[in-house]
Amino acid sequence: MERLLIEPFYVMKVLERAKELEREGRKIIHFEVGEPDLPVPEIVKEKALEALKRTELRYTETAGIPPLREKIAEYYERTYGVKVNPEQVIVTPGSSIGLLAVLKVVSERIGSVAYPDPGYPCYKNMLKFLKADSEPVNVEAEEEFKVKPEKLKTKAVVINSPSNPTGVVYTKEELQKISEKAFVISDEIYHGLTYGRGAPSVLEVTDNAVVVSGFSKFFLMTGWRVGWLIVPDWMVKDVVAILQNVAISAPTLSQIAALACFEEECLEELRRNVETFRKRKDLMLSGLKKLGFRIPAHPQGAFYIFADASAFTEDSFSFAFKVLEETGVAITPGRDFGYNKTERFVRFSFCTDERNIEEGLDRLYVFLR
Amino acid sequence: MERLLIEPFYVMKVLERAKELEREGRKIIHFEVGEPDLPVPEIVKEKALEALKRTELRYTETAGIPPLREKIAEYYERTYGVKVNPEQVIVTPGSSIGLLAVLKVVSERIGSVAYPDPGYPCYKNMLKFLKADSEPVNVEAEEEFKVKPEKLKTKAVVINSPSNPTGVVYTKEELQKISEKAFVISDEIYHGLTYGRGAPSVLEVTDNAVVVSGFSKFFLMTGWRVGWLIVPDWMVKDVVAILQNVAISAPTLSQIAALACFEEECLEELRRNVETFRKRKDLMLSGLKKLGFRIPAHPQGAFYIFADASAFTEDSFSFAFKVLEETGVAITPGRDFGYNKTERFVRFSFCTDERNIEEGLDRLYVFLR
Structure with a gap:
C-alpha cells in the first residue's frame, strides 16, 4: 500500500x-x-441565536469582522499587558488554517522552520504539505520537553506553550532567549488553561513574532471553527492574501458569537x-x-x-x-x-x-x- | 515594495x-x-436555530457528518443520475480549502495541473502556493472561453462550469473529450444556477474525476462556510488526511443546517x-x-x-x-x-x-x- x-x-x-x-x-x-x-457558555449561544434570527450570514472581510479583531486586541492588552493593533489580528476559520498560512509566509520570507519533536504533529505535516524547509528539534524529557535555544539552527521555530502533548509552559525568560535566536511562531491555542502561573505570550518579549490561537480550547468553541492570528505588520498582507484564496472568511455566525467570549460574565x-x-x-x-x-x-x-x-x-x-x-x-x-x-x-x-x-x-x- | x-x-x-x-x-x-x-431559505435557518438550542457544537468527523454525506450522494443520483458512494463525499469548510487539498493530491499523484486563462484566479494562486507544477491553458473569446482538449499538455486540468468570469457551461460531450485527455478537477460551484439546459457534472462522463462544489452559490449559504468534494475512492484517504491537518472539520452548525437544503420545499x-x-x-x-x-x-x-x-x-x-x-x-x-x-x-x-x-x-x- x-x-x-x-x-x-x-x-x-x-x-x-x-x-x-x-x-x-x-x-x-x-x-x-x-x-x-x-x-460553551450560555451567553455565547444566546449571541448566536440572536444573530441567526436577525441577520443574513454573508461572507465577512477575510481578516474577520472589525469588532472581533478589536476585542481580541483588547484582550491581549488586558491579559498580557501588550499593545496589539486590531489590524494585526486576523480571524481565521479555526487556528489550523491560520497556522498553515503563517508557516507559508515565514518559510518563504524568513527561512527554514524548526518544530519540537515530540510535539503537535501538524507542524511537521503542514511544513511537508508546503514543501517548506524545516527540521525537527529534539526536546528531551529531562529538559521538560522544552526547545533549548542553543539547539536551534534555523531562522524560525514553532513553540507551543502550554504544549501538546506534554502540558509544559515556557517561562518569559525562555521565550525571550528563543526569540533572540529565531523568529517565533507561538502556538498559544491552550492559553487560559493553566494550573500554576499563567502562560506568558511571546508578545511580552518581542513584537516581531506570530501568535496562533483560537476559541476551541479555553473558550470551548471547537465545532464553531474560529481562531485568530496576531502577526507583525509586515506580514498582514501576505497572510490575508493567502487566506482570501484558501478560506475566504471564517464562519460569520461563529465570529459574532465569539464576541460574547470577552464579556466578564x-x-x-x-x-x-x-x-x-x-x-x-x-x-x-x-x-x-x-x-x-x-x-x-x-x-x-x-x-x-x-x-x-x-x-x-x-x-x-x-x-x-x-x-x-x-x-x-x-x-x-x-x-x-x-x-x-x-x-x-x-x-x-x-x-x-x-x-x-x-x-x-x-x-x-x-x-x- | x-x-x-x-x-x-x-x-x-x-x-x-x-x-x-x-x-x-x-x-x-x-x-x-x-x-x-x-x-437563505427559512427552513435552513430553522434547522440551525433548533440545533443551536439542542446540541453542543463539537468537532465532527473530518469528512463531515454522515447524514450530510449521504444526502449529497443522493442529490447527485437524483440530479445527474450518477451513483456516488457517501464515502466519496467529503464535506469541507467552504469549497476553497477542498480545492486546495485536491490540487495537492492531484499534483503529487498525477502530475502537472492546467487551469483556464482567463479563469478563476484561485486555481493559479493555489497551485503556486503548493509549489505544484502547473500551466495556464489559454481559452479564447472566439471559442466561448472554453478549454479545448487538443490544447492540453498536462495530465490534469481544472474545468469550471458554469464558469467564473464568463458564465459558460460545458456540454457533456466537451467534458467527455477533456476527460479523455486529462484527469479533470471539475469546479461545479455554480451548478444549479443555469439559464438554459442544466450543467452536466463531470461524473456523468467518468468516475475518475473530482467534483468541487458547495453551499455558497445556488444554496446561498456563503457565510456559513460549507462545501463538498466528490473524489474517486483512491483519493479519499489522502484528501481526508490533509483536511485533518489544515481544517479539522467544517463548522458543525452549518453542516446540520445544510441538511435542510435537500428538502423539496x-x-x-x-x-x-x-x-x-x-x-x-x-x-x-x-x-x-x-x-x-x-x-x-x-x-x-x-x-x-x-x-x-x-x-x-x-x-x-x-x-x-x-x-x-x-x-x-x-x-x-x-x-x-x-x-x-x-x-x-x-x-x-x-x-x-x-x-x-x-x-x-x-x-x-x-x-x-
Missing part, C-alpha cells in the same frame, strides 16, 4: 476502533481525545472551568504515577499528560491497542507526536469527568497488575 | 475604494461582488431564485450590449457577464477605477482572471436587484456617451 501524502494521526485509528467497540456495546473511557467536554465561567480541569489533572496525575507510569514533566497547562510507559512496554502503539481491547480505555500512542523517543510514551487526556477518570484508572490497574 | 507571495484580487481594491466612497455618502452600485444577495424556493437571476441576466446583457460592450459568450450559468470593453479602453484596470470614481458603479477588472487578453475585459456581476441594474446601466450610459 502506497503511503499517504500526509501521515494520518494514529489516534484516529484508536478512535475508530473505540467506536467499533462502542457499537458492540462496550463502555469506552476516552482518554485519547483532545476536545474539551464542557458546554463569560470569562468568569471559563475561569471556573479551569478549576474543573485542575482537579481532573491532579486526580489523573497521581493515579498514573501510582500505576507505575513515569511523568517526566507535570502539566502546567492544556489537558494532557505525556506518560512514559517504559515499565510496561517499548512499543506504545501496540500497547495502546492492547489497553483498548482489554480494558476499554482509549489512549494516544506517543508515535503521533514524532520520532524522538516517543515509542515509550502515551498521552492521556483529561477531557472527561472525574468519575470516568477514576474508572479508567481502575481498569488500567486491573490490566497492568 | 516587495511583491506579495500570492497576488491579491484586484477586485478587493475596487471594493475598498467603493467602501470609502460609501463612507463619503455616495451610493455605489455593486456589480463587482460574486456573492448572491438573496436570503427548499429546492423549489432555490429554483425560483434562478428565475430571478435569469431576469437580471437578460436585463444586464441587453443593457451592456446597447452601451457598446461586446459579449463574446452569453452566460448560461453563474451570475457574471464577461464583457469586452475594447470600444472604451485597452486598460480595463484604470477603466474600472475611472468608472467607479465618476459613476459610482463598481466592476471587476479583467486582470483578476489571468493574462490572456484580459486587459480589454471587465466582469459584471448581477448579484443585485433589477432596480440597481437599471440604475447602474443608466449611470454607465451617461458616462460612456
Whole structure:
C-alpha cells in the first residue's frame, strides 16, 4: 500500500476502533481525545441565536469582522499587558488554517522552520504539505520537553506553550532567549488553561513574532471553527492574501458569537472551568504515577499528560491497542507526536469527568497488575 | 515594495475604494461582488436555530457528518443520475480549502495541473502556493472561453462550469473529450444556477474525476462556510488526511443546517431564485450590449457577464477605477482572471436587484456617451 501524502494521526485509528467497540456495546473511557467536554457558555449561544434570527450570514472581510479583531486586541492588552493593533489580528476559520498560512509566509520570507519533536504533529505535516524547509528539534524529557535555544539552527521555530502533548509552559525568560535566536511562531491555542502561573505570550518579549490561537480550547468553541492570528505588520498582507484564496472568511455566525467570549460574565465561567480541569489533572496525575507510569514533566497547562510507559512496554502503539481491547480505555500512542523517543510514551487526556477518570484508572490497574 | 507571495484580487481594491466612497455618502452600485444577495431559505435557518438550542457544537468527523454525506450522494443520483458512494463525499469548510487539498493530491499523484486563462484566479494562486507544477491553458473569446482538449499538455486540468468570469457551461460531450485527455478537477460551484439546459457534472462522463462544489452559490449559504468534494475512492484517504491537518472539520452548525437544503420545499424556493437571476441576466446583457460592450459568450450559468470593453479602453484596470470614481458603479477588472487578453475585459456581476441594474446601466450610459 502506497503511503499517504500526509501521515494520518494514529489516534484516529484508536478512535475508530473505540467506536467499533462502542457499537458492540462496550463502555469506552476516552482518554485519547483532545476536545474539551464542557458546554460553551450560555451567553455565547444566546449571541448566536440572536444573530441567526436577525441577520443574513454573508461572507465577512477575510481578516474577520472589525469588532472581533478589536476585542481580541483588547484582550491581549488586558491579559498580557501588550499593545496589539486590531489590524494585526486576523480571524481565521479555526487556528489550523491560520497556522498553515503563517508557516507559508515565514518559510518563504524568513527561512527554514524548526518544530519540537515530540510535539503537535501538524507542524511537521503542514511544513511537508508546503514543501517548506524545516527540521525537527529534539526536546528531551529531562529538559521538560522544552526547545533549548542553543539547539536551534534555523531562522524560525514553532513553540507551543502550554504544549501538546506534554502540558509544559515556557517561562518569559525562555521565550525571550528563543526569540533572540529565531523568529517565533507561538502556538498559544491552550492559553487560559493553566494550573500554576499563567502562560506568558511571546508578545511580552518581542513584537516581531506570530501568535496562533483560537476559541476551541479555553473558550470551548471547537465545532464553531474560529481562531485568530496576531502577526507583525509586515506580514498582514501576505497572510490575508493567502487566506482570501484558501478560506475566504471564517464562519460569520461563529465570529459574532465569539464576541460574547470577552464579556466578564463569560470569562468568569471559563475561569471556573479551569478549576474543573485542575482537579481532573491532579486526580489523573497521581493515579498514573501510582500505576507505575513515569511523568517526566507535570502539566502546567492544556489537558494532557505525556506518560512514559517504559515499565510496561517499548512499543506504545501496540500497547495502546492492547489497553483498548482489554480494558476499554482509549489512549494516544506517543508515535503521533514524532520520532524522538516517543515509542515509550502515551498521552492521556483529561477531557472527561472525574468519575470516568477514576474508572479508567481502575481498569488500567486491573490490566497492568 | 516587495511583491506579495500570492497576488491579491484586484477586485478587493475596487471594493475598498467603493467602501470609502460609501463612507463619503455616495451610493455605489455593486456589480463587482460574486456573492448572491438573496436570503437563505427559512427552513435552513430553522434547522440551525433548533440545533443551536439542542446540541453542543463539537468537532465532527473530518469528512463531515454522515447524514450530510449521504444526502449529497443522493442529490447527485437524483440530479445527474450518477451513483456516488457517501464515502466519496467529503464535506469541507467552504469549497476553497477542498480545492486546495485536491490540487495537492492531484499534483503529487498525477502530475502537472492546467487551469483556464482567463479563469478563476484561485486555481493559479493555489497551485503556486503548493509549489505544484502547473500551466495556464489559454481559452479564447472566439471559442466561448472554453478549454479545448487538443490544447492540453498536462495530465490534469481544472474545468469550471458554469464558469467564473464568463458564465459558460460545458456540454457533456466537451467534458467527455477533456476527460479523455486529462484527469479533470471539475469546479461545479455554480451548478444549479443555469439559464438554459442544466450543467452536466463531470461524473456523468467518468468516475475518475473530482467534483468541487458547495453551499455558497445556488444554496446561498456563503457565510456559513460549507462545501463538498466528490473524489474517486483512491483519493479519499489522502484528501481526508490533509483536511485533518489544515481544517479539522467544517463548522458543525452549518453542516446540520445544510441538511435542510435537500428538502423539496427548499429546492423549489432555490429554483425560483434562478428565475430571478435569469431576469437580471437578460436585463444586464441587453443593457451592456446597447452601451457598446461586446459579449463574446452569453452566460448560461453563474451570475457574471464577461464583457469586452475594447470600444472604451485597452486598460480595463484604470477603466474600472475611472468608472467607479465618476459613476459610482463598481466592476471587476479583467486582470483578476489571468493574462490572456484580459486587459480589454471587465466582469459584471448581477448579484443585485433589477432596480440597481437599471440604475447602474443608466449611470454607465451617461458616462460612456
